[in-house]
Amino acid sequence: VAVEDQPDVSAVLSAYNQQGDPTLYEEYYSGLKHFIECSLDCHRAELSQLFYPLFVHMYLELVYNQHESEAKSFFERFHGDQECYYQDDLRVLSSLTKKEHMKGNETMLDFRTSKFVLRISRDSYQLLKRHLQEKQNNQIWNIVQEHLYIDIFDGMPRSKQQIDAMVGSLAGEAKREANKAKVFFGLLKEPEFDVPLDDEDEEGENEEGKPKKKKPKKDSVGSKSKKQDPNAPPQNRIPLPELKDSDKLDKVMNMKEAARRVRLGPECLPSICFYTFLNAYQGLTAVDITDDSSMIVGGFADSTVRVWSVTPKKLRSVKTAADLSLIDKESDDVLERIMDEKTASELKILYGHSGPVYGTSFSPDRNYLLSCSEDGTVRLWSLQTFTCLVGYKGHNYPVWDTQFSPYGYYFVSGGHDRVARLWATDHYQPLRIFAGHLADVTCTRFHPNSNYIATGSADRTIRLWDVLNGNCVRIFTGHKGPIHSLAFSPNGRFLATGATDGRVLLWDIGHGLMVGELKGHTDTIYALRFSRDGEILASGSMDNTVRLWDAVKAFEDLETDDFTTATGHINLPENSQDLLLGTYMTKSTPVVHLHFTRRNLLLAAGAYSSQ
Amino acid sequence: YVTTILEDAKIYSSHAKKSNVDADDVRLAIQCRTDQSFTSPPPRDFLLDIARQKNQTPLPLIKPYSGPRLPPDRYCLTAPNYRLKSLQKKVSSSAGRITVPRLSVGAVSSRPSTPTLGTPSAQTVSVSAKVGTPVSLGGQRFTVQIPSSQAAVKTATPTTPTVQNVLINPSLIGPKNILITTNMVSSQSTASEPNPLKRKHEEDDDYDNL
Numbered sequence: 001v002a003v004e005d006q007p008d009v010s011a012v013l014s015a016y017n018q019q020g021d022p023t024l025y026e027e028y029y030s031g032l033k034h035f036i037e038c039s040l041d042c043h044r045a046e047l048s049q050l051f052y053p054l055f056v057h058m059y060l061e062l063v064y065n066q067h068e069s070e071a072k073s074f075f076e077r078f079h080g081d082q083e084c085y086y087q088d089d090l091r092v093l094s095s096l097t098k099k100e101h102m103k104g105n106e107t108m109l110d111f112r113t114s115k116f117v118l119r120i121s122r123d124s125y126q127l128l129k130r131h132l133q134e135k136q137n138n139q140i141w142n143i144v145q146e147h148l149y150i151d152i153f154d155g156m157p158r159s160k161q162q163i164d165a166m167v168g169s170l171a172g173e174a175k176r177e178a179n180k181a182k183v184f185f186g187l188l189k190e191p192e193f194d195v196p197l198d199d200e201d202e203e204g205e206n207e208e209g210k211p212k213k214k215k216p217k218k219d220s221v222g223s224k225s226k227k228q229d230p231n232a233p234p235q236n237r238i239p240l241p242e243l244k245d246s247d248k249l250d251k252v253m254n255m256k257e258a259a260r261r262v263r264l265g266p267e268c269l270p271s272i273c274f275y276t277f278l279n280a281y282q283g284l285t286a287v288d289i290t291d292d293s294s295m296i297v298g299g300f301a302d303s304t305v306r307v308w309s310v311t312p313k314k315l316r317s318v319k320t321a322a323d324l325s326l327i328d329k330e331s332d333d334v335l336e337r338i339m340d341e342k343t344a345s346e347l348k349i350l351y352g353h354s355g356p357v358y359g360t361s362f363s364p365d366r367n368y369l370l371s372c373s374e375d376g377t378v379r380l381w382s383l384q385t386f387t388c389l390v391g392y393k394g395h396n397y398p399v400w401d402t403q404f405s406p407y408g409y410y411f412v413s414g415g416h417d418r419v420a421r422l423w424a425t426d427h428y429q430p431l432r433i434f435a436g437h438l439a440d441v442t443c444t445r446f447h448p449n450s451n452y453i454a455t456g457s458a459d460r461t462i463r464l465w466d467v468l469n470g471n472c473v474r475i476f477t478g479h480k481g482p483i484h485s486l487a488f489s490p491n492g493r494f495l496a497t498g499a500t501d502g503r504v505l506l507w508d509i510g511h512g513l514m515v516g517e518l519k520g521h522t523d524t525i526y527a528l529r530f531s532r533d534g535e536i537l538a539s540g541s542m543d544n545t546v547r548l549w550d551a552v553k554a555f556e557d558l559e560t561d562d563f564t565t566a567t568g569h570i571n572l573p574e575n576s577q578d579l580l581l582g583t584y585m586t587k588s589t590p591v592v593h594l595h596f597t598r599r600n601l602l603l604a605a606g607a608y609s610s611q
Numbered sequence: 612y613v614t615t616i617l618e619d620a621k622i623y624s625s626h627a628k629k630s631n632v633d634a635d636d637v638r639l640a641i642q643c644r645t646d647q648s649f650t651s652p653p654p655r656d657f658l659l660d661i662a663r664q665k666n667q668t669p670l671p672l673i674k675p676y677s678g679p680r681l682p683p684d685r686y687c688l689t690a691p692n693y694r695l696k697s698l699q700k701k702v703s704s705s706a707g708r709i710t711v712p713r714l715s716v717g718a719v720s721s722r723p724s725t726p727t728l729g730t731p732s733a734q735t736v737s738v739s740a741k742v743g744t745p746v747s748l749g750g751q752r753f754t755v756q757i758p759s760s761q762a763a764v765k766t767a768t769p770t771t772p773t774v775q776n777v778l779i780n781p782s783l784i785g786p787k788n789i790l791i792t793t794n795m796v797s798s799q800s801t802a803s804e805p806n807p808l809k810r811k812h813e814e815d816d817d818y819d820n821l
Contacts, residue, residue: 028794104649105643105651106651106652106654109655110655111656114655114657115657151686181766239670239671239672239673241673241680242675242676351695352688367679384681387688387689388680388688389679389687389688389689389808390682390686390687390688390689391688396650396652397652409673409680415656417653418652418655418658419658419662423673424673425680425681425682426680426681426682427671427682428682428683428686430665431665431668431670432662432665432670432672433658433661433662433665434658434662434665435658435661435668438655467670468665469666469672470662470663586623610621
């Protein structure tokens with residue numbers, strides 16, 4: 001097996017050699033199984049965590065040393081004992097019967113070289129250690145020492161239910177230190193604006209609260225407190241683009257709309273407007289809607305990107321250079337005049353990719369559109385000329401998701417090569433590479449303060465990365481299937497994630513703990529979105545439903561004291577039914593995208609599938 | 612595939628000056644081929660290494676007031692010396708099939724049912740409105756329903772190749788963008804052969820263009 005230069009990696013791999021008689025592996029395993037089953041109830045759940053990693057490592061060892069028949073019979077005998085949520089992995093494993101099969105499979109190689117993390121209480125650990133060291137041929141102890149990392153905590157052993165909530169990822173759970181770094185989850189301060197009383201007033205901008213002479217009405221939506229939120233990152237922690245005039249106009253519009261926003265809650269559910277893509281023939285792979293809900297883009301399996309205007313205002317492209325020189329640049333409506341009326345249409349098709357388009361994202365200023373595709377490139381399109389501007393090549397493998405930062409300029413992409421990359425529109429190479437996942441990165445999202453990036457992966461973990469230095473600051477395990485949707489709450493404190501197991505999990509970013517589980521969907525959840533003020537969480541799934549959950553209730557009364565953080569003892573209440581505010585079925589359209597307009601109307605999109 | 616592998620194996624065995632092709636040669640040939648055609652993503656330690664390198668450089672400061680922020684021109688696609696031909700008004704009247712897929716959002720359109728190519732006959736079967744020879748379509752979009760005509764013509768084949776008339780049902784013309792399949796078929800075959808091969812090809816075409 002070709003091993004790269006790291007010395008500790010090669011040491012680990014070379015230790016994957018003959019460790020005892022292959023025919024006795026079954027006996028070792030069944031001996032351990034017997035011991036665990038006879039142990040005390042309170043310890044049994046924790047020690048049962050050992051079964052799966054041991055099983056896999058022993059099997060891989062047999063395969064690596066080319067004991068095919070022993071490997072096969074070992075697999076046959078014990079694969080049924082494993083937990084149900086590992087079934088997919090076991091299926092992959094059953095196809096690995098020869099040493100050569102292991103070479104090409106990066107995920108399996110990563111599994112072998114990284115340590116599977118188990119969190120066990122001290123008492124259970126002592127029990128296990130004593131038992132394994134008693135036996136003469138302690139092969140299992142060797143394996144435990146080399147391939148498993150046992151994170152010991154002092155306290156009560158966890159119950160099966162608690163353990164089941166947290167396990168499931170390819171690398172076990174997260175070590176305590178992995179979730180200890182300080183995360184600035186607060187929001188950045190918005191510059192203060194004065195909302196004009198009516199349109200004819202000149203808008204006065206007040207940055208840093210210095211009042212102008214006119215004293216127009218101050219807006220009440222922005223924060224007026226001068227003291228820094230201790231959980232918010234410093235304003236200049238990462239360089240962000242300055243606000244242009246058009247951005248300021250946008251913000252004023254935003255605030256005006258926000259003033260007219262519907263306050264949602266269990267008594268006042270949002271109306272849902274569903275955009276169905278007809279005649280897409282299962283080709284619709286990605287959807288995005290602009291923040292002001294004026295345009296909708298669809299990425300398709302035929303490698304086209306199609307942009308529609310949702311409002312009556314049609315899409316126009318800018319005039320050619322010859323025509324532009326003819327217009328009067330000083331006129332008031334110059335922004336209208338540069339648009340070419342002849343090109344007005346509701347739909348624009350963008351050609352350029354050479355593979356299905358898996359992710360699309362509008363820039364916050366609506367000038368640019370990103371799309372990422374199976375051909376390994378991320379393309380930047382201009383929405384003023386409707387042409388492709390740049391192709392960012394970095395991933396050489398399918399790119400599964402991309403997103404613009406909430407402030408524009410930066411964007412993140414994640415793909416099959418198991419890394420997520422941070423780019424800026426004016427650099428042809430990525431600025432940051434976030435490596436650490438064991439399998440494809442399937443979903444990437446920016447935190448509202450643009451300082452952190454959450455990535456969900458096919459290895460069933462979610463990692464939170466710091467944009468400033470590329471470090472992984474949080475690892476969240478608990479999903480039992482690849483993650484396909486992520487949503488940050490508007491206040492930046494919480495993260496909601498959805499995966500193929502049909503559950504939505506809620507995480508407290510500051511403490512690094514799971515705080516809620518929403519059961520109800522029966523199929524993969526591809527869309528998650530919080531309402532504008534964070535009161536409602538909407539989830540859309542392949543089972544053709546949109547469900548609304550009460551976010552306020554889910555996040556109140558959190559037990560996050562030091563004990564919970566230290567031991568990871570979480571007690572999730574079984575309140576999915578209470579939190580569910582509504583289930584809305586579509587006829588047979590899986591929901592691919594959700595978007596709350598600025599007034600809290602919920603827009604949903606999906607492609608009609610006739611099955 | 613097998614011939615390629617065996618040829619490669621022959622080359623390797625002759626290079627090693629063996630008289631027969633060995634199992635080892637075949638194994639080597641297979642390995643070289645798969646290394647060429649299938650690559651796997653870089654290994655984890657390599658990724659961690661380059662990530663560490665990349666992440667050490669601080670984030671670059673952003674110059675204010677710099678217009679559209681794009682990489683240097685040679686990395687951009689802003690100067691293509693080609694242009695894509697638009698698909699409109701391109702319907703040719705010669706024998707050939709054109710498939711122009713379109714998607715409509717919000718509008719209800721019906722997909723035409725897979726036409727069964729009936730017997731080529733000189734008669735035209737009228738639906739609701741007869742439209743004269745639709746051979747040249749001037750840039751409009753239509754739904755086409757070719758009704759199945761299953762009258763089996765037992766007797767002699769028509770002497771000249773006939774063009775199956777395409778009938779347009781105006782009641783099905785929706786707002787703008789509807790899938791069209793214009794199908795000019797000229798065939799001389801007997802009635803019993805409804806040309807299943809051509810039909811399959813047309814469906815492939817649809818699939819490709821979607």
